[in-house]
Amino acid sequence: MIKLEMIDWLLLVIYFGFVLGIGWWLKRSIRTSNDFFLSGRAIPAWVAGLAFMSANLGAQEVIGMAASGAKYGMATSHFYWVGAIPAMIFLAIFMMPFYYGSKARSVPEYLRLRFDEKTRAFNAFSFAVMTIMSSGISMYAMGLLLNLLLGWDFNVSMWICAGIVLVYILLGGLTSAIYNEVLQFFLIVFGFAPLVILGLHDVGGWNGLRHGLERVALDQGYAAGAWSDSWRYLGSTSQNPMGVEWFGLVMGLGFVLSFGYWCTDFLIVQRAMAADSMRSARRAPLVAAVPKMLFPFLVIVPGMIAISLVHSGGSLSLPTKLDGSPNYDLVIPVMLGHYFPNGLLGLGLTALIASFMSGMAGNVTAFNTVWTNDIYQPYLRPNATDAGLLWMGRAATAVGVLLSLAAAYLAASFNNIMDVLQLVFAFINAPLFATFLLGMFWRRANGHGAFYGLVAGTACAAIHHGLTIPAHALSGIKGGWLAMLHQYPSEMAQNFWTAIFAFSGCFSVTALVSLMTHVPDRGALRGLVYSETPRIAETGGSWLTRTATLGCIALAAAVILNWMFW
């Protein structure tokens, strides 16, 4: 267990004070529902961009990526350089003009404008439930971690953090959440950078780390570079610890899952939609791409350092799970305790708690917007006034926080229920990108096609999951609950292929049903479909600062990084 000193407590308390202070300061700028839900569309590009990146940077991401770094090594970078950057650039160049230009207040609202009411309802309801669940899981993970690490009471730490999140969102709405995400971004960067510096210094630099990882790989029966190279061993599933091959990775992760998440998840897209202009909204994902590209060095490398130290029988050891296997999720906390003296420890801990809290805040702000604009207003109170919507937004915030806490307790008492729910939402999310791709780039796609396509895609995902199973797993939650047709070498490979099936199912059914039913009215598609929307002419500034140019530069940088760590 880690022992805190006065200085660490002081840093944490100051941070809490700042968070609440920001909310209090922003209170006076919240007058309309637009201020509350979309920051009055007044956020500059760099702030929207960092919040965009940060909304995804919850503590689970940080902890999970470090755990993957220990388990799979440098190949974890695929979640960044393949599974994020291309999708972020695509969003900036091609999709943001429709989200921002249509003046929709949310992603489900875009679906109503482009398709119809039932498609919107499908997306809005599933999204609302999902945000509550993820925020609950985030709180649960935090309570558990703080208890394990510092001996804090599970209930007290969870309720205090939830209370602070509630107050600052009630006061400042989305702007509060965004500002805190930016603050958290810098805390994570400055809180974890010394971990990488001290760790690399300890193992003898990058070369020392490579040597250490060679032993890790060889001892587990892989080629020497399996932990330090990202692409070299993706030729077959048996050559790398992830158990995936390049096609499943590129199509499943790089295309379906990544584009589905970065381009359609309202939690992320909301940050860019709050930007002060179309130009800023398109800039936001590109601004985010820069730190996103560099984050593997901050979150994956500590995991790699940890596994190399543990393996060499050095001073570091990882706690084990009940079944005796090492608990990789504790890599970051164990490294913080190992390397940081008090003082820095308070900083690292504050960064970690900040990211848990902003994970909750991100979900709650997305929930209150979708609930108020896509469920309450259309179905319960069609003629609500703006003041009524603002009031409902605040009420939904409070309810959202309470429901998250309920979800956290549910996760604490019935672990399986949460696993099943997460699985169901994975099925619902997997086909989404097919719907948006056809919706934005094929004017013939209509509402019936979109709705039945989504249902079919979800069904394909469920059926594929039910018929396949990862190696060494029992049938049930991991798959194989219908029959066992195929065995995948790993759960990750199974996930990637579930996504590929879901996308293909949704894509073909949307196209087929659309062709068999009515032709959408062309006039109603203006600003919503590529072919019916005038191109945006970016005036002023040289061609070097255009969105497309910047996108190409970012893409080239990602290619170079892939090549450097090939």
Place this chain on the structure above:
Amino acid sequence: MKLDIRWPIGILFLLFGALIAGYGLLAQPAGVGGDSLNIDLMWGVVLAVFGAVMASLAAVSGRRP
């Protein structure tokens, strides 16, 4: 009137930097493996410099009409 986010970032990091560097200077907490590196002091200074840069950027853009 909106708040320039660089103000809270700047002030928070200045404060954190000063506290951590000050603690490193006074308490001289032990580093890993008998390392003589006073990482609290060093990193505290880095934090404070970053905070100062952020705050001065906010101050400069606040003075512009």
